[in-house]
Amino acid sequence: MPQSKQDAQRKSKAGDSAAAKQKQLDAFSQAPENLLTTRHGVVIPDNHNSLRAGVRGPSLLEDFILREKIAHFDRERIAERVVFAQGAAAHGYFELTRSLGEYTRADFLQEAGSRTPVFVRFSGATGARGAADSVRDLRGFAVKFYTREGNYDLVGANMPVFFIQDAIKYPDLVHAMKPEPHHGMPQASTAHDSFWDFASLMPETTHMLMWLMSDRALPRSYRMMEGFGVHTFRLINAKGVAHFAKFHWKPRLGKHALVWDEAQKIAGKDPDFLRRDLWEALAAGSFPEWELGLQLIEEGKADGLGFDLLDATKLIPEEIVPVLIVGRLVLNRNPDNFFAETEQVAFHPGHIVPGIDFSNDPLLQGRLASYTDSQSWRLGGPNFHELPINRGLCPFHNFERDGAHRMLVNKGQVAYEPNSLASGSEFRVDGGHQGFQSYPEALEAPKIRRRSPGFDDHFSQATLFWNSQGPAEREHIVAAFQFELSRVEAAAVRQRVVDNLSHVDPKLARKVAEPLGIAVPDPKAAAGRAGFRDVRASPPLESSPALSMEGGDSGIVTRRVAVLVASGVEVGALRVIQQALQDAGASSRILGARLGFVATSSGQQLAVDHTFATMPSVLFDAVLVPGGAASAETLARDGEAVHYVLEAYKHGKTLCVVGEGARLLRTLGLGADEGGQGAAGVLIGRNDAPGRAQLAQDFIAAMARHHHWTRPNIDAIPA
Numbered sequence: 001m002p003q004s005k006q007d008a009q010r011k012s013k014a015g016d017s018a019a020a021k022q023k024q025l026d027a028f029s030q031a032p033e034n035l036l037t038t039r040h041g042v043v044i045p046d047n048h049n050s051l052r053a054g055v056r057g058p059s060l061l062e063d064f065i066l067r068e069k070i071a072h073f074d075r076e077r078i079a080e081r082v083v084f085a086q087g088a089a090a091h092g093y094f095e096l097t098r099s100l101g102e103y104t105r106a107d108f109l110q111e112a113g114s115r116t117p118v119f120v121r122f123s124g125a126t127g128a129r130g131a132a133d134s135v136r137d138l139r140g141f142a143v144k145f146y147t148r149e150g151n152y153d154l155v156g157a158n159m160p161v162f163f164i165q166d167a168i169k170y171p172d173l174v175h176a177m178k179p180e181p182h183h184g185m186p187q188a189s190t191a192h193d194s195f196w197d198f199a200s201l202m203p204e205t206t207h208m209l210m211w212l213m214s215d216r217a218l219p220r221s222y223r224m225m226e227g228f229g230v231h232t233f234r235l236i237n238a239k240g241v242a243h244f245a246k247f248h249w250k251p252r253l254g255k256h257a258l259v260w261d262e263a264q265k266i267a268g269k270d271p272d273f274l275r276r277d278l279w280e281a282l283a284a285g286s287f288p289e290w291e292l293g294l295q296l297i298e299e300g301k302a303d304g305l306g307f308d309l310l311d312a313t314k315l316i317p318e319e320i321v322p323v324l325i326v327g328r329l330v331l332n333r334n335p336d337n338f339f340a341e342t343e344q345v346a347f348h349p350g351h352i353v354p355g356i357d358f359s360n361d362p363l364l365q366g367r368l369a370s371y372t373d374s375q376s377w378r379l380g381g382p383n384f385h386e387l388p389i390n391r392g393l394c395p396f397h398n399f400e401r402d403g404a405h406r407m408l409v410n411k412g413q414v415a416y417e418p419n420s421l422a423s424g425s426e427f428r429v430d431g432g433h434q435g436f437q438s439y440p441e442a443l444e445a446p447k448i449r450r451r452s453p454g455f456d457d458h459f460s461q462a463t464l465f466w467n468s469q470g471p472a473e474r475e476h477i478v479a480a481f482q483f484e485l486s487r488v489e490a491a492a493v494r495q496r497v498v499d500n501l502s503h504v505d506p507k508l509a510r511k512v513a514e515p516l517g518i519a520v521p522d523p524k525a526a527a528g529r530a531g532f533r534d535v536r537a538s539p540p541l542e543s544s545p546a547l548s549m550e551g552g553d554s555g556i557v558t559r560r561v562a563v564l565v566a567s568g569v570e571v572g573a574l575r576v577i578q579q580a581l582q583d584a585g586a587s588s589r590i591l592g593a594r595l596g597f598v599a600t601s602s603g604q605q606l607a608v609d610h611t612f613a614t615m616p617s618v619l620f621d622a623v624l625v626p627g628g629a630a631s632a633e634t635l636a637r638d639g640e641a642v643h644y645v646l647e648a649y650k651h652g653k654t655l656c657v658v659g660e661g662a663r664l665l666r667t668l669g670l671g672a673d674e675g676g677q678g679a680a681g682v683l684i685g686r687n688d689a690p691g692r693a694q695l696a697q698d699f700i701a702a703m704a705r706h707h708h709w710t711r712p713n714i715d716a717i718p719a
């Protein structure tokens with residue numbers, strides 16, 4: 001009988017016997033279903049009082065109900081992940097839209113239209129569990145595919161490159177990045193001496209530093225960030241032919257970022273910002289999607305790229321090797337239990353399926369050893385794969401036995417292979433079944449602790465990234481370096497960073513250095529200890545537009561609009577705009593000085609959802625001020641409302657004012673004339689019927705641009 005049939009029979013037998021056992025238990029149980037019991041099923045008569053000697057006497061040691069409850073509570077936390085500790089996750093599926101049969105024999109990549117269940121965890125790399133979400137950081141993007149051939153984990157990030165080239169430096173990197181060991185600060189931030197000390201001594205970090213100082217490090221939403229497998233992998237087809245592959249996730253909602261000032265404020269106003277955003281979108285039935293794209297390179301052509309594919313500090317520009325879209329990822333269900341699923345999920349780049357294989361990237365090779373070890377430690381033993389979230393959906397059987405928290409009840413006398421005592425042919429190794437085959441790469445080389453010379457160029461791609469950024473993005477990068485370095489106390493470290501930067505672009509280095517009171521950057525002084533060599537490959541490209549986040553209209557689905565109101569608000573235009581926003585997939589909330597209702601200009605009652613103070617502008621994507629003279633005047637006298645509008649203006653968000661609402665803008669010196677033009681992304685609309693409809697459409701179009709950077713006097717705004 002074929003193995004799969006046997007599996008199915010065994011499974012259905014197991015299902016029958018589980019159901020029978022449950023039936024037996026139900027009949028057997030003395031406890032009605034809804035009664036609180038101990039772990040062993042003893043009904044608890046009182047969950048408010050511990051056992052004591054008299055009503056005012058001491059508690060008794062014999063109170064097993066109390067001790068059991070507290071002892072379990074004492075063990076409720078497990079070790080947090082050393083890195084990427086803070087995260088959020090969701091269930092969903094991956095649908096293949098184009099067969100990859102010519103490149104790989106991986107089962108889940110064969111048939112267009114086939115769906116594979118997934119569990120995806122997003123995370124922040126630096127912070128401890130409980131750290132604020134919106135900090136400047138690398139984000140994890142880890143996908144577990146529950147395929148029919150075993151679990152496949154793509155444990156990537158929202159940046160396509162990494163800090164270091166060799167896994168042996170990972171503990172050093174993480175130690176330098178995390179809070180400094182003597183006082184345990186700062187939390188979830190690289191803006192401190194030890195990080196920049198390490199980074200400046202390791203010039204290979206330069207490309208990644210450019211990404212980390214860019215808007216990529218401040219995602220507006222997990223739903224709006226790209227994902228990357230980072231390393232080069234191999235795909236192997238049924239004939240054994242291999243291609244190198246890079247994995248990309250491209251978000252349907254576009255890639256968008258927060259403004260740094262906004263990100264810092266959100267860290268206090270809503271530390272769970274990104275986790276809440278994901279949860280609420282799924283709960284509201286708005287399911288985020290990404291396209292899966294692959295860059296595929298024939299083995300023989302890798303040498304012609306001008307950089308080494310095995311170096312994780314390098315990317316392949318999409319303009320050189322286009323990204324082939326092959327599927328889509330849809331997240332459509334929140335976890336039922338954060339701990340059981342999001343916390344206990346165990347990813348591992350070594351969870352791989354036939355048809356996919358590793359490259360010799362020394363960072364990836366080190367990861368392969370790290371994750372099993374890390375998960376065994378974190379999840380308390382070798383059986384973490386039996387936890388429901390980690391268990392494969394396909395059958396698995398081997399002779400692993402025992403260990404802490406073993407959940408399977410293995411049967412029979414035999415726990416070894418080969419055997420002749422087991423009843424059937426279970427768990428045999430079958431030479432006729434291909435299973436997982438490593439790519440038979442020919443190797444004959446000396447054992448050596450040295451990097452390939454191809455890894456020596458630390459700056460070309462950092463320059464490529466810099467050249468590819470738009471004007472606003474460049475300003476943000478400069479400001480980010482300045483912010484981080486101005487928190488660094490050791491002047492020599494600051495100097496070393498800008499010296500290194502002068503190899504990326506002398507103007508960038510000078511700009512960063514100017515307000516920091518440090519000497520003019522000197523490229524010759526940029527001698528990091530770890531292998532600095534001034535090698536520069538001739539750039540294959542001057543710039544790569546795909547590296548910029550600017551441009552591209554990704555719509556306004558799930559964007560949030562704050563509507564500022566006071567008594568006397570005119571709601572005619574408001575209703576039209578609210579409806580148009582809803583039709584475009586966005587939502588709006590009414591904000592006032594206090595909760596309750598405000599009277600509209602026509603004497604109706606308008607319910608207020610939030611106050612200005614509890615839901616500040618940083619938690620919204622755009623602000624709308626409806627008409628009504630009395631409302632506009634009250635808002636103009638209210639410090640919270642004034643701050644609201646100024647702050648949104650400063651952060652480049654779309655502002656829309658209707659009729660008399662324009663007075664508020666004039667009072668704030670934002671230079672808007674009634675019926676006239678405002679600054680970029682500031683819309684001033686008429687209150688009549690045709691005016692309203694047009695205004696709604698203009699508002700939506702402006703919001704779709706996400707940010708408007710070219711506003712006059714933006715630096716003078718005190719927000």
Ligand code: HDD
Nearest residue numbers: 081082084121140141142156157162167170230370371374
């Ligand atoms: Fe790692 C977790 C991503 C290099 C060792 N890593 C972890 C997670 C992500 C990444 C997203 C969290 C997964 C989850 O959601 O549970 N790691 C990366 C990327 C890397 C990288 C993109 C470079 C390309 N990692 C890396 C190296 C090592 C590790 C070089 C060790 C030599 N990573 C770990 C770990 C973690 C981990 C210590 C922490 C806890 C865990 O695995 O589950 O094993």
